[in-house]
Amino acid sequence: MLERVDKAKKQIHNTVDALGRSVNIMEVCGTHTVAIFRSGIRSALPESVKLLSGPGCPVCVTDQGYIDTVMDLAAREDCLIATYGDMIRVPGKNGSLETMNRSNVHVVLSSDDAVQLACAHPDKTVVFVAVGFETTTPATAVAVMTAEKMDLSNFCILSAHKLVVPAMQALLSDTKNKIDAFLCPGHVSVIIGSDAYRPVVEQFSRPCVVAGFEPVQVMEGIAEICRQLADESPQVKSLYSAVVTAQGNTRAWELIEAYFEPYDGPWRGLGCIPNGTLRLKRQYKRFDALVRFGIEEIPKEEPNGCLCGQVLCGLINPPQCGLFDAVCTPDTPVGPCMVSSEGACSAWYKYGRRGKVHHD
Numbered sequence: 001m002l003e004r005v006d007k008a009k010k011q012i013h014n015t016v017d018a019l020g021r022s023v024n025i026m027e028v029c030g031t032h033t034v035a036i037f038r039s040g041i042r043s044a045l046p047e048s049v050k051l052l053s054g055p056g057c058p059v060c061v062t063d064q065g066y067i068d069t070v071m072d073l074a075a076r077e078d079c080l081i082a083t084y085g086d087m088i089r090v091p092g093k094n095g096s097l098e099t100m101n102r103s104n105v106h107v108v109l110s111s112d113d114a115v116q117l118a119c120a121h122p123d124k125t126v127v128f129v130a131v132g133f134e135t136t137t138p139a140t141a142v143a144v145m146t147a148e149k150m151d152l153s154n155f156c157i158l159s160a161h162k163l164v165v166p167a168m169q170a171l172l173s174d175t176k177n178k179i180d181a182f183l184c185p186g187h188v189s190v191i192i193g194s195d196a197y198r199p200v201v202e203q204f205s206r207p208c209v210v211a212g213f214e215p216v217q218v219m220e221g222i223a224e225i226c227r228q229l230a231d232e233s234p235q236v237k238s239l240y241s242a243v244v245t246a247q248g249n250t251r252a253w254e255l256i257e258a259y260f261e262p263y264d265g266p267w268r269g270l271g272c273i274p275n276g277t278l279r280l281k282r283q284y285k286r287f288d289a290l291v292r293f294g295i296e297e298i299p300k301e302e303p304n305g306c307l308c309g310q311v312l313c314g315l316i317n318p319p320q321c322g323l324f325d326a327v328c329t330p331d332t333p334v335g336p337c338m339v340s341s342e343g344a345c346s347a348w349y350k351y352g353r354r355g356k357v358h359h360d
Contacts, residue, residue, distance in 0.1 A: 029185030030342025052314035193248025269309025
């Protein structure tokens with residue numbers, strides 16, 4: 001294992017020396033961000049290799065309007081909110097779910113738990129907070145399928161499911177982007193397959209390399225990116241072939257396509273991304289919380305001074321935000337990037353703030 005790490009490290013240094021310029025690599029996965037910090041990978045890289053944390057945390061990219069809508073529904077006496085635990089502390093304009101009447105808020109471990117909650121409380125409408133990328137969307141589809149089969153009239157979802165590839169394309173379409181290549185997410189790639197990144201390579205000529213989460217896997221992914229840049233041969237490459245295929249999980253995709261359709265939805269920091277968000281198809285609108293409660297678009301007021309959006313776009317590192325480690329800490333978060341365990345601000349605070357982090 002150490003031999004593989006040393007080999008990858010040497011390849012990175014030699015290739016970058018030959019390139020003679022800086023290289024900006026964005027990891028599109030919160031798990032990669034945390035793994036990179038925890039293993040100290042930044043300190044093993046040349047100064048000219050910069051790692052940018054991208055929009056790989058589903059909690060972080062959820063727009064403020066969605067958060068405030070969840071809060072409004074949680075305040076209703078006729079609703080129960082079913083949510084994964086990582087959404088509990090995300091701040092809205094009037095606090096977080098953690099600070100609300102907790103009898104209306106239930107932390108669930110699966111989408112099926114949300115369905116069972118609706119069965120147990122027929123006098124309440126259960127709203128499942130459906131946040132996540134392609135990895136968690138199939139489970140939400142199964143929940144809707146189950147509710148339909150049971151004719152469960154008091155269950156609905158508030159969908160904020162996102163699609164990763166449109167976000168990558170949106171990032172590269174911004175003239176301010178600093179991205180030379182992508183270290184692609186392992187978990188999402190299991191579902192969408194490595195071939196899903198081909199449009200990014202073909203349209204923008206950026207390497208897209210899928211890697212696992214062990215330090216050696218990340219280092220080899222970075223080495224492969226540097227090789228492609230040096231050879232001027234951008235391509236899709238999966239180094240995580242044990243779990244990621246070219247086509248992905250076709251059954252999971254069938255579920256997503258059966259119940260959801262893409263639309264031009266909002267992302268925190270990236271704005272409205274064409275076909276970047278998923279909503280329920282028309283035939284399942286009775287399970288859509290927006291339709292159920294007649295909710296219209298609400299103003300998306302970002303927290304004052306919060307720069308989560310710029311962090312998610314790889315334009316700044318968290319310490320460059322004036323709130324970081326001052327007003328905004330894990331105990332008193334202002335933005336979602338400090339709340340989620342996969343958020344870039346949380347990772348920088350936990351692993352980097354006590355000393356100088358390489359490439360800050």
